[in-house]
Amino acid sequence: MSAASPKPRPSVRVYRRRRIVVFSALAIVLALLTTGGFYTANALGAPIPAAAPQVTDPAPVVAAPQALALPGFGSYAVGAVGFDGLLAAGNEQDPVAIASITKVVTALVVLEEHPIATGQGGPEIAYTDADVAIYWDMIAQNGSVAPVQAGATLTLRESLEAMLLPSGNNYAISIANWAFGSVDGFLERARAWLDAHGLVNTRLADSSGLSLENVSTAAELVQLGEIALENPAVAEIVATQSVDVPELGTLKNGNKLLGTHGVDGIKTGTTDDAANLLFSADVPVGSSSVTVVGVLLGGATHAVLNDAIAALLDSVAPGFHEVAPLEANQTLAEYETPWGETARARTTGGASVVVWSDTPVDVEVHADPVTLADRGDEVGTAVVRAGSQEITVPLVLDASLTDPGAWWRLTNPGALDPARVAQSGSE
Known part of the structure; x- marks a missing residue:
C-alpha cells in the first residue's frame, strides 16, 4: 500500500484560487477583445445616456389685492413708471378740459427744438414791449401770469x-412765439409731437391752456406725465418749490401737494369750473423706489382735489412690495447618471422684483439633459416673470459628471442601447 500524498497547505490553496479568479477575468476580457470585438468596439465608442434633470418648480407668489381710496368724482388715472397699464382709473377715456396742464406739452415741444444741457440755462430770450402787452392781455382775460419786463x-x-x-400764461405765449414764430407755428409742431407720442386724444387750441378747447383724457395725461419726467429740465423744474430769478423775483410753485405724500410734480390746471392736477410721487419700496404718475380732473376746488389725491396716494403706496422668488445658490434641478454620479443645478445669483398689488410672480425653470x-458649467436658466418684468438667472452645476470608464461601458450593455440613449437625450 502506497503512502498517501501530502495535502496542500492552506496558503497554497488560497493563492491558487486567487490566481484562478484573476485569470478568469482576464480570459473574459481577452474573449471580448478577440471573439467579441464588434461588441467591445461598440461599447467603448457608444454615446453614454444623458442624465435627465429632476426639476423643482417654485410655486407662484401672489399677494392679496390692494384696497384703494378712490376719488368719488371726476376723471382720474394712476400709473407707475415701468409698470404696464393703470393701477386705478375712472372715466379715464372721457375728453376733459385740461387748462394749464397744457403747459407741460408746451415745455416739451419747445425743449425738443431747443434742448437744455444738464446744469445749463439754455439759449437766452430777449423780452420786449410785445411781451408786456401779452401780460396785460392775460390779466384782462383773468388768466394766471408771471411778471415780465x-x-x-x-x-x-x-x-x-x-x-x-x-x-404764467403770458410766458407760454411768449416762449411759443420765440421758438416757432407764433402760437399757430407752435400748434402745428405740437400736433406732430402729440401724434408721434401716441397722444391722439389730446388736442390743443393754444399754448397756455386758457382755452377750454385744450382737452385730453386722464389715460393720456398719465402717459404725458411719464414723458415729462424723462426730460431732466422739466422734471427738475416741476419738483421745485420756488426759485429766485433776478429780473422777476421769487417764483413759487402752485402745486400745494409738492413735498407731501411723496409728491414731486407735475402741473396744476384750473378752469372756472374745475381744479385739476397732473401729479407724480416717489414711493419707497424695499431697496428701491417706484415713480407713480397720476391725474385727477374735475375737483370743485384745489383743496378738495388735493385731499382726494393725498388719500389715493396713501392707499396706492402700500400696494407695492418687493418679492424675492430666487436666492443665490438655490437648487432648482438635480441630476443622477446611470453610473451613480450626482450633481445639482444651482442659481448663480438671486432675483427680486417690485410688483403691484396681486400681480403674480412666477419662476419658470429650464434645465437641459x-x-x-x-x-460650473451652465445647464439651464430660471426665468422670473411678474407682469412685463422678466429676469433670467443662469443655472450651473455644483459637481462634475465624468465619463463612466471602460469597465462600466463593457459591463452595462443595456444602458448603451442606441434607442434608449436617443430616448434619454430627448426627455
Whole structure:
C-alpha cells in the first residue's frame, strides 16, 4: 500500500484560487477583445445616456389685492413708471378740459427744438414791449401770469420756470412765439409731437391752456406725465418749490401737494369750473423706489382735489412690495447618471422684483439633459416673470459628471442601447 500524498497547505490553496479568479477575468476580457470585438468596439465608442434633470418648480407668489381710496368724482388715472397699464382709473377715456396742464406739452415741444444741457440755462430770450402787452392781455382775460419786463433777458430755463411754477400764461405765449414764430407755428409742431407720442386724444387750441378747447383724457395725461419726467429740465423744474430769478423775483410753485405724500410734480390746471392736477410721487419700496404718475380732473376746488389725491396716494403706496422668488445658490434641478454620479443645478445669483398689488410672480425653470459636464458649467436658466418684468438667472452645476470608464461601458450593455440613449437625450 502506497503512502498517501501530502495535502496542500492552506496558503497554497488560497493563492491558487486567487490566481484562478484573476485569470478568469482576464480570459473574459481577452474573449471580448478577440471573439467579441464588434461588441467591445461598440461599447467603448457608444454615446453614454444623458442624465435627465429632476426639476423643482417654485410655486407662484401672489399677494392679496390692494384696497384703494378712490376719488368719488371726476376723471382720474394712476400709473407707475415701468409698470404696464393703470393701477386705478375712472372715466379715464372721457375728453376733459385740461387748462394749464397744457403747459407741460408746451415745455416739451419747445425743449425738443431747443434742448437744455444738464446744469445749463439754455439759449437766452430777449423780452420786449410785445411781451408786456401779452401780460396785460392775460390779466384782462383773468388768466394766471408771471411778471415780465421789457428789455429783460432770461434764459430758456428761467422762462420755463416762469411758465410752469406760477403757471404764467403770458410766458407760454411768449416762449411759443420765440421758438416757432407764433402760437399757430407752435400748434402745428405740437400736433406732430402729440401724434408721434401716441397722444391722439389730446388736442390743443393754444399754448397756455386758457382755452377750454385744450382737452385730453386722464389715460393720456398719465402717459404725458411719464414723458415729462424723462426730460431732466422739466422734471427738475416741476419738483421745485420756488426759485429766485433776478429780473422777476421769487417764483413759487402752485402745486400745494409738492413735498407731501411723496409728491414731486407735475402741473396744476384750473378752469372756472374745475381744479385739476397732473401729479407724480416717489414711493419707497424695499431697496428701491417706484415713480407713480397720476391725474385727477374735475375737483370743485384745489383743496378738495388735493385731499382726494393725498388719500389715493396713501392707499396706492402700500400696494407695492418687493418679492424675492430666487436666492443665490438655490437648487432648482438635480441630476443622477446611470453610473451613480450626482450633481445639482444651482442659481448663480438671486432675483427680486417690485410688483403691484396681486400681480403674480412666477419662476419658470429650464434645465437641459446632461451627459458629461464640469462643475460650473451652465445647464439651464430660471426665468422670473411678474407682469412685463422678466429676469433670467443662469443655472450651473455644483459637481462634475465624468465619463463612466471602460469597465462600466463593457459591463452595462443595456444602458448603451442606441434607442434608449436617443430616448434619454430627448426627455
